[in-house]
Each structure stands twice: as C-alpha cells, then as structure tokens.
Amino acid sequence: MKNPKSILITGASSGLGAALARDYATHGITLFLSGRNPDRLTAIGKDCQSRGATVHTGLVDVKDKTAMSDWIIKCDGITALDLVVANAGIGIGFTTEMDLEAHTQQVFDINVTGVFNTIHPAIRLMQPRAHGQIAIISSLAGYHGLPGSPAYSTSKACVKAYGEALRGLYASHGVEINVVCPGYVKSPMTAVNDYPMPFLMATDKAIKALRRGLEKNQARVTFPWQLSLIYGALVRLLPEWLFDRMFRLMPAKK
Numbered sequence: 128m129k130n131p132k133s134i135l136i137t138g139a140s141s142g143l144g145a146a147l148a149r150d151y152a153t154h155g156i157t158l159f160l161s162g163r164n165p166d167r168l169t170a171i172g173k174d175c176q177s178r179g180a181t182v183h184t185g186l187v188d189v190k191d192k193t194a195m196s197d198w199i200i201k202c203d204g205i206t207a208l209d210l211v212v213a214n215a216g217i218g219i220g221f222t223t224e225m226d227l228e229a230h231t232q233q234v235f236d237i238n239v240t241g242v243f244n245t246i247h248p249a250i251r252l253m254q255p256r257a258h259g260q261i262a263i264i265s266s267l268a269g270y271h272g273l274p275g276s277p278a279y280s281t282s283k284a285c286v287k288a289y290g291e292a293l294r295g296l297y298a299s300h301g302v303e304i305n306v307v308c309p310g311y312v313k314s315p316m317t318a319v320n321d322y323p324m325p326f327l328m329a330t331d332k333a334i335k336a337l338r339r340g341l342e343k344n345q346a347r348v349t350f351p352w353q354l355s356l357i358y359g360a361l362v363r364l365l366p367e368w369l370f371d372r373m374f375r376l377m378p379a380k381k
C-alpha cells in the first residue's frame with residue numbers, strides 16, 4: 128500500500144520495529160506502537176512524536192490474546208488502521224543441554240501465537256471495509272529447518288506459510304498480506320551473535336527494502352538480495368543429505 132496513514136507495529140521498542148516506526152514518523156501519520164519494555168517504548172514514542180507523528184503506545188505482550196485484541200480494537204477506533212506490522216519476536220538458539228519442550232513452547236508462544244494474536248483481530252477489522260495491509264515478519268531462517276535454531280526457524284516457516292495462504296484468501300476482500308523474510312540485519316537480536324553473519328545489513332537499508340516491498344504489495348519481501356538468492360537456491364537445489372551436512376556445521380544461534 129502506498130502512503131499508509133495509520134500504522135500499528137508490534138515490537139516497536141527495539142531493533143527493526145523501532146527503526147520502522149522512526150522511518151514512518153512524520154506529520155499526518157498516526158503510529159500505534161507496542162512492546163513490553165516501558166522505558167524503551169516511551170523513548171521511541173517520543174522520538175517519533177518529535178518527527179511530527181501522532182503516537183499512541185501500548186505495553187502489551189503479544190502472547191496475551193485478549194489484551195492484544197482489546198488494544199488493536201482500541202487503536203482502530205482512534206484511527207482506522209491502514210497497516211499492521213506483526214514484528215514482535217524472539218530469536219534464541221538451542222543446544223541439546225537445554226529443555227527442548229520448554230524452549231520450543233517459549234518461542235512459539237511469541238513468534239507464532241503472538242503473530243496470530245496480532246493479525247486475527249486486524250483482519251476482522253479490515254475485511255468488512257475491504258481495506259488494509261498486514262505485514263508478517265518471518266525470516267530467511269524460515270526457508271528450511273535449522274539445527275542451530277530449531278524452534279526459531281520452524282516458527283518463522285510457520286508464519287511464512289500462514290501469511291502466504293492468507294494472502295490468497297483475503298486478496299479478494301481488499302486486505303493485502305505480505306510476508307517479510309529478512310536475512311541478518313543489525314539489531315539487538317543479532318548483536319549477541321558471535322559468529323560471522325553473511326551480508327549483515329544496516330538497519331536503515333533493511334527498513335528501506337521493507338517499505339519498498341510493502342508499497343509494491345509484494346507477496347514476499349526479502350533482503351538482502353544476496354542472501355535471499357543463496358538461501359532460495361540452496362533450499363531448491365541442494366539434496367537433503369548435503370543440506371544436512373552443511374547446516375549441521377552452522378553455529379547455534381545465541
């Protein structure tokens with residue numbers, strides 16, 4: 128969608144969400160920003176206000192279905208939402224010393240259920256007026272299950288597939304749905320990684336690519352292009368036995 132005026136972003140208290148909020152913040156724009164950390168969220172909100180935007184912040188945990196629904200309905204009542212970005216997520220790796228079940232539950236509660244809790248109320252509001260756009264932040268890590276981050280990569284594969292399916296379903300109802308698959312982007316999430324991150328992208332460049340893709344209503348918005356190309360080719364062309372060998376050697380995500 129070109130020129131959305133009323134934008135809701137989850138996970139706006141840090142990293143990509145905060146950078147996207149700042150980038151959209153200007154006169155005539157209303158931003159609804161959520162996160163859990165009050166100090167960081169307030170600081171980002173003030174910064175966006177100083178750029179001319181009208182800002183409403185909400186301390187809402189994406190895991191809380193009722194709180195999310197209430198908050199999204201409240202925001203939409205203030206200014207009908209044009210764009211909702213389901214961005215909040217955690218990216219923690221796994222080693223076999225950890226509790227696989229607890230780890231996977233923790234990641235899925237935020238990265239999958241949290242996305243559902245964001246997009247379902249938004250679709251309910253947008254469908255009757257046949258207007259709106261929903262961006263789901265997945266990852267290139269969602270192209271194939273990764274041994275170093277089994278829950279994370281699978282959670283991102285899940286929301287990617289869900290977004291692709293919903294896009295086809297709601298296109299005729301005037302709701303645009305986009306799946307965003309970043310590679311490595313500079314943010315607090317990647318700052319803890321102590322292994323090489325190929326084609327690590329500056330945050331502002333990533334935000335430009337993201338906005339460009341959403342403006343064009345691209346089904347899948349991927350960046351950086353080099354890593355997208357490599358991941359896409361690997362997944363399509365590599366036999367599974369070779370994939371197994373290569374990705375077993377990858378360091379575990381922090």
Ligand SMILES: NC(=O)c1ccc[n+]([C@@H]2O[C@H](COP(=O)([O-])OP(=O)(O)OC[C@H]3O[C@@H](n4cnc5c(N)ncnc54)[C@H](OP(=O)(O)O)[C@@H]3O)[C@@H](O)[C@H]2O)c1
Nearest residue numbers: 138140141142143162163164188189215216311312314316
């Ligand atoms: N950076 C990358 O290279 C990269 C690559 C691919 C995909 N992604 C995806 O991009 C998104 C943003 O990542 P980032 O790099 O910006 O990470 P980040 O700096 O760690 O930010 C994560 C954001 O999610 C919020 N969040 C986490 N759990 C939440 C919860 N339960 N309820 C509400 N908000 C919650 C955090 O809010 P609080 O801190 O206030 O809790 C924070 O604002 C994630 O979905 C991530 O998987 C990032």
